[in-house]
Amino acid sequence: MSNILVIAEVRGGTLKRSSLEAVTLAQELAGATGGKAIAVACGAGLDAAAAELAATGIAQVVAIDGPTFEHYSGDAWAAAIAEQAKAHGASGVVMTHTAMGKDLLPRVAARLEASVATDATKIVFEGGAFTVHKPVFAGKAVMTSKSRKPVFCGTVRPNNYAAASAGGAAAEIAKVAPPAGDLLAVVKEIVASSSDRTPLQEARVIVSGGRGLKEAEHFKLIEDLAAAFGPGVAAVGASRAVVDAGWRPHREQVGQTGKVVSPPLYIAVGISGAIQHLAGMRTAGTIVAINKDADAPIFKVADYGIVGDAFEVVPALTAAIAAVVASK
Ligand SMILES: Cc1cc2nc3c(=O)[nH]c(=O)nc-3n(C[C@H](O)[C@H](O)[C@H](O)COP(=O)(O)OP(=O)(O)OC[C@H]3O[C@@H](n4cnc5c(N)ncnc54)[C@H](O)[C@@H]3O)c2cc1C
Secondary structure, eight states: OOEEEEEEOEETTEEOHHHHHHHHHHHHHHHHHTSOEEEEEEESSOHHHHHHHHTTTOSEEEEEEOGGGSSOOHHHHHHHHHHHHHHTTEEEEEEEOSHHHHHHHHHHHHHHTOEEEEEESEEEEETTEEEEEEEETTTTEEEEEEOOSSSEEEEEOTTSSOOOOOOSSOOEEEEEOOOOSOOSSOOOOOOOSOSSSOOGGGOSEEEEEOGGGOSGGGHHHHHHHHHHTOTTTEEEEEOHHHHHTTSSOGGGBBSTTSBOOOOSEEEEESOOOOHHHHTTTTTSSEEEEEESOTTOTHHHHOSEEEESOHHHHHHHHHHHHHHHHHTO
16 A cells, blocks of 8 residues: 555646646655555546646546536545545545645545645655644644554645646556446536636735735736736735725635635735734745835745835836746
8 A cells, every 4th residue: 555646626627737736746755655646536528637647757547537527526526536545555645735625635534544634835755654744823833743544645735846747658547437326415506706817826926915005996006016927827815904994805815814825926015914914825935025114024034025115116026027027
C-alpha cells in the first residue's frame, strides 16, 4: 500500500489548474513512498481532462465518467473515490483545498478510516509517515503533524506547489462507470455568478483594497491594476471593512472570516494589516503593501512596501505593469 491517489477537479469539461498542483504533490509523495501517483476524476465528459492529466507524467488516470456524475455529489463521489483508493492500494489521497476539496476529502477519509489533514501548505512522506505543515493561529505559526494511520488524506492550499505540466509518455486512462444506486442529493443546476472572473483562490495575483480607498467607486483603481496583469491573471480582493461597508461582495473578502489565499503575488492597497486580514494572506509568495501610514502593521509582513497615497501610487503602478505586460 504505497500508491498515492490525487483527486482532480473538472468543471464543465475543463481541468482545474489547481488540481495540477495537487498532481505535483502526489508525484513527489509517490517518489518518497516508492509507489505510483494515480489521478482520479469524477464527472461527465471527462475525455479532454483525462488526457491532460495523462500527459503530466502521472502513472495512471481513472475517469469515473457518466451522466449521474455530471454534478458534484459529496456522498456518491466519495464512495466511488474511496473504492478506487482501496482498489489501487493507496496509502495517501490528496487534493487541493478548494470548496470541493473541503467537502469531499473528509468524506473519502471517513470511508477509508484514514487520518485527515486539511489546508496544508506542505505535505511530505518521511520516516515512514506522512507529515503535514499547516499554518495555525492566523498564520503566526506553522504546525507540523504526522499521520499515524495506515491511510492518510490531505488537502493542500492552492499556489503552494508548481502545476504539473505536459511531458513524457501519456499514461493509461481507465474509464469507469459511476456506481449504480440512488444519490442522496442531486444537484440540478449550477448558476455561476459571473463566467469571466478569475476565482480568488486560483489567481496568480491578487490586488486587494481596503478602507483607505475612501469609497466604493474608487475600487476602479484596484480593478484597473488587476486588469493590467492581463486576462485571467489577477483577481480583486477586499478587507472586511469594505465588505461590511457594502463596497464589495463577501466573496472577495480575504481573511479569517473570508477566504484564505496564497497567490505568488499579493498587493494590499489602503489596508492596515489587522491580524484577521493577515490570517488570510500572509502565506502569499510576495506581498506588496501600499499605505500612506509608514507604521501600518501590513508593512511588517510585506516584502515590498510603498509609503504613499494610493491615489497617486496605484495609477503609476498600473501604467508601469501594463507597459511591461504589453512589451512581452
Ligand atoms: C472576528 C473578526 C473577524 C474578522 N475577519 C476579518 C477578515 O476576514 N478580513 C479582514 O480584512 N478583516 C477582518 N476583520 C476586521 C479587521 O479587524 C479590520 O477591522 C479590517 O481588516 C480593517 O480593514 P482595512 O484595513 O481596510 O481598514 P483600516 O484598518 O481602517 O485601514 C485603512 C488603511 O488605509 C490606509 N490609508 C488611508 N488612506 C490612504 C490612502 N489615501 N492611500 C494609502 N493608504 C491609505 C490607512 O493608513 C490604514 O492603514 C475581522 C475582525 C474580527 C473582530
